[in-house]
Amino acid sequence: xxxxxxxxxxxxxxxxxxxxxxxxxxxxxxxxxxxxxxxxxxxxxxxxxxxxxxxxxxxxxxxxxxxxxxxxxxxxxxxxxxxxxxxxxxxxxxxxxxxxxxxxxxxxxxxxxxxxxxxxxxxxxxxxxxxxxxxxxxxxxxxxxxxxxxxxxxxxxxxxxxxxxxxxxxxxx
Amino acid sequence: xxxxxxxxxxxxxxxxxxxxxxxxxxxxxxxxxxxxxxxxxxxxxxxxxxxxxxxxxxxxxxxxxxxxxxxxxxxxxxxxxxxxxxxxxxxxxxxxxxxxxxxxxxxxxxxxxxxxxxxxxxxxxxxxxxxxxxxxxxxxxxxxxxxxxxxxxxxxxxxxxxxxxxxxxxxxxxxxxxxxxxxxxxxxxxxxxxxxxxxxxxxxxxxxxxxxxxxxxxxxxxxxxxxxxxxxxxxxxxxxxxxxxxxxxxxxxxxxxxxxxxxxxxxxxxxxxxxxxxxxxxxxxxxxxxxxxxxxxxxxxxxxxxxxxxxxxxxxxxxxxxxxxxxxxxxxxxxxxxxxxxxxxxxxxxxxxxxxxxxxxxxxxxxxxxxxxxxxxxxxxxxxxxxxxxxxxxxxxxxxxxxxxxxxxxxxxxxxxxxxxxxxxxxxxxxxxxxxxxxxxxxxxxxxxxxxxxxxxxxxxxxxxxxxxxxxxxxxxxxxxxxxxxxxxxxxxxxxxxxxxxxxxxxxxxxxxxx
Numbered sequence: 001x002x003x004x005x006x007x008x009x010x011x012x013x014x015x016x017x018x019x020x021x022x023x024x025x026x027x028x029x030x031x032x033x034x035x036x037x038x039x040x041x042x043x044x045x046x047x048x049x050x051x052x053x054x055x056x057x058x059x060x061x062x063x064x065x066x067x068x069x070x071x072x073x074x075x076x077x078x079x080x081x082x083x084x085x086x087x088x089x090x091x092x093x094x095x096x097x098x099x100x101x102x103x104x105x106x107x108x109x110x111x112x113x114x115x116x117x118x119x120x121x122x123x124x125x126x127x128x129x130x131x132x133x134x135x136x137x138x139x140x141x142x143x144x145x146x147x148x149x150x151x152x153x154x155x156x157x158x159x160x161x162x163x164x165x166x167x168x169x170x171x172x173x
Numbered sequence: 174x175x176x177x178x179x180x181x182x183x184x185x186x187x188x189x190x191x192x193x194x195x196x197x198x199x200x201x202x203x204x205x206x207x208x209x210x211x212x213x214x215x216x217x218x219x220x221x222x223x224x225x226x227x228x229x230x231x232x233x234x235x236x237x238x239x240x241x242x243x244x245x246x247x248x249x250x251x252x253x254x255x256x257x258x259x260x261x262x263x264x265x266x267x268x269x270x271x272x273x274x275x276x277x278x279x280x281x282x283x284x285x286x287x288x289x290x291x292x293x294x295x296x297x298x299x300x301x302x303x304x305x306x307x308x309x310x311x312x313x314x315x316x317x318x319x320x321x322x323x324x325x326x327x328x329x330x331x332x333x334x335x336x337x338x339x340x341x342x343x344x345x346x347x348x349x350x351x352x353x354x355x356x357x358x359x360x361x362x363x364x365x366x367x368x369x370x371x372x373x374x375x376x377x378x379x380x381x382x383x384x385x386x387x388x389x390x391x392x393x394x395x396x397x398x399x400x401x402x403x404x405x406x407x408x409x410x411x412x413x414x415x416x417x418x419x420x421x422x423x424x425x426x427x428x429x430x431x432x433x434x435x436x437x438x439x440x441x442x443x444x445x446x447x448x449x450x451x452x453x454x455x456x457x458x459x460x461x462x463x464x465x466x467x468x469x470x471x472x473x474x475x476x477x478x479x480x481x482x483x484x485x486x487x488x489x490x491x492x493x494x495x496x497x498x499x500x501x502x503x504x505x506x507x508x509x510x511x512x513x514x515x516x517x518x519x520x521x522x523x524x525x526x527x528x529x530x531x532x533x534x535x536x537x538x539x540x541x542x543x544x545x546x547x548x549x550x551x552x553x554x555x556x557x558x559x560x561x562x563x564x565x566x567x568x569x570x571x572x573x574x575x576x577x578x579x580x581x582x583x584x585x586x587x588x589x590x591x592x593x594x595x596x597x598x599x600x601x602x603x604x605x606x607x608x609x610x611x612x613x614x615x616x617x618x619x620x621x622x623x624x625x626x627x628x629x630x631x632x633x634x635x636x637x638x639x640x641x642x643x644x645x646x647x648x649x650x651x652x653x654x655x656x657x658x659x660x661x662x663x664x665x666x667x668x669x670x671x672x673x674x675x676x677x678x679x680x681x682x683x684x685x686x687x688x
Contacts, residue, residue, distance in 0.1 A: 003513065003517070004451055004514055007455060007510060008451065011455070011458065014458055053347050055368070055369045055370075055371050055684075056369070056394070056684065057391040057392065057393060057394040057684045058346050058393060058395055058683070059395070059397070059477070061345060061346065061394075062395060062438075062475060063474075064344045065457075068453075068457070069454075069457035069458060069461045070457065071458065083342035083343070096371055098369050099317060100297050101347060101369070103317070103319055104339045104340050104368070130387060130388055130391055131372070131373075133312070133314070134311050134371070134372040134375065134376065135297075135312070135314060135315070135375070136304070136370050137371040154391075154477065157468075
């Protein structure tokens with residue numbers, strides 16, 4: 001226990017400030033904008049997110065996992081990844097949607113309560129990416145369920161993911 | 174000459190590792206598995222191809238790893254209503270799922286195979302559509318008719334099933350796990366994968382050979398360096414191109430950085446899955462430091478697209494090398510501290526020890542490979558199995574363990590981190606001079622090559638065939654194919670709450686096996 005405490009004290013708090021949102025990535029039409037200063041106020045309430053990997057290469061999952069490290073400390077911002085879509089305000093979807101995942105993705109989306117925010121993650125989620133559409137892939141997430149915000153990148157780094165999440169929250173404000 | 178008893182004519186495929194290829198008869202194909210097993214060899218991969226219009230009908234290939242190197246056997250199959258080949262899963266059970274995938278993608282049937290259920294086809298395309306056949310462009314789309322998968326039922330008093338997935342509780346890839354349990358004890362686990370199948374192998378046919386490394390680098394994102402290297406090795410093997418010494422050493426540097434990043438991440442997650450959140454916070458901090466330096470020095474956190482045909486798309490100057498060396502020193506000190514904390518933590522060790530055990534015997538029987546294999550006494554690692562540069566010059570040493578439990582996999586990962594840190598520092602200190610990239614000249618229009626690289630999970634194989642300047646067939650093999658079935662065995666008789674921990678200790682790729 002002593003060594004654990006020593007290690008914790010030695011390393012201190014590494015959390016860095018949160019980024020701002022990016023309106024360029026907004027896909028759905030939203031209500032009139034609120035001022036940027038509200039950003040952290042909005043995050044004052046908890047936001048719950050359900051992730052569905054609909055066919056990614058797992059690169060985007062690496063960066064989504066990085067959001068929970070002490071530098072980005074996403075739970076410290078009041079954002080939590082949850083196990084059930086029934087507990088989620090937001091759905092993040094990675095990958096081109098493989099045809100084998102269509103039903104699972106649709107059911108997850110249907111199981112969510114309002115506001116059913118949807119964020120497509122990564123170049124594949126935005127456009128189908130390298131994989132596009134084929135006998136096995138439906139391409140971008142918006143081909144299968146309605147999308148609010150699409151975050152580009154292969155994979156998008158954690159700060160871009162955070163910006164995308166904030167953008168999506170503001171899009172329904 | 175490997176497999177002399179088979180009496181077939183081998184051609185050598187140029188490359189840094191010893192690789193040979195032969196076309197075999199049905200009789201030789203049938204005799205090969207026993208001959209390979211007799212000398213302690215293992216199955217690396219099995220895949221099919223459509224060779225109509227090239228030199229006959231269909232073909233099924235098997236790649237075996239022997240002491241002498243990789244042996245790639247290809248069996249021509251006549252075009253008949255139901256093309257088929259002799260089953261090899263009786264000797265190498267790992268072939269079972271690969272044979273089922275081969276049927277789904279090409280309609281080639283393994284004769285008398287025990288399990289004939291579909292594997293990658295879930296009903297999103299019809300049973301008589303075989304995407305890898307030449308008559309299909311791969312862009313067809315069909316009305317989905319999802320089929321229910323016939324899981325094996327466990328009968329008995331008090332047995333019930335827990336169905337998990339394809340959408341899992343955490344931030345992970347999709348797949349279905351069907352547990353048959355009594356109380357909280359797992360009697361049986363059956364996996365159903367293929368959910369992330371996105372037609373990668375068909376897509377290669379529409380990809381330019383000099384751009385194939387982008388796609389190979391996205392077969393499994395956490396193994397992007399190993400796949401890109403294996404693809405480039407295959408292309409260079411095919412073209413007979415030698416890359417500079419500096420490029421070889423830099424590729425090894427990137428590969429070791431990928432290994433360390435993944436081990437750091439998983440060691441944290443393993444602590445977390447055993448209720449030590451401290452471990453996740455500490456290791457994920459180290460991983461983030463590691464990724465940030467990747468971004469600064471090489472332009473990408475996961476090093477995607479840094480390994481390119483002809484070398485590497487990046488270089489290392491003295492100042493950057495010095496920063497990397499310093500970071501290795503710092504991380505080593507931190508990992509040593511965390512290793513001691515993990516080892517002295519009674520609660521953690523209670524969860525790790527004897528949990529999810531794969532005995533060396535079972536590992537050998539079923540072909541457990543890579544890092545997990547080394548934790549179950551399967552001493553194989555391409556970096557050390559063959560004398561090739563730069564690993565021979567660096568005198569790389571292999572980590573291994575005999576216990577085969579979660580604790581053993583944790584130990585092997587930690588040992589591998591220390592060794593990779595040492596290798597990185599050595600590479601930085603002794604990096605040969607020269608150009609990191611020499612653009613390959615004109616590629617031959619036709620040819621066959623292979624690339625074989627020890628990724629952080631295990632050995633990745635890419636086989637490549639060009640025809641008329643385009644990709645005729647590119648097969649990518651992930652070690653997860655071998656190791657997923659072993660996970661089914663590892664969880665037997667464990668309790669359901671230990672499954673996430675056992676699963677994470679392997680951390681297998683879904684995308685890499687689903688393709």
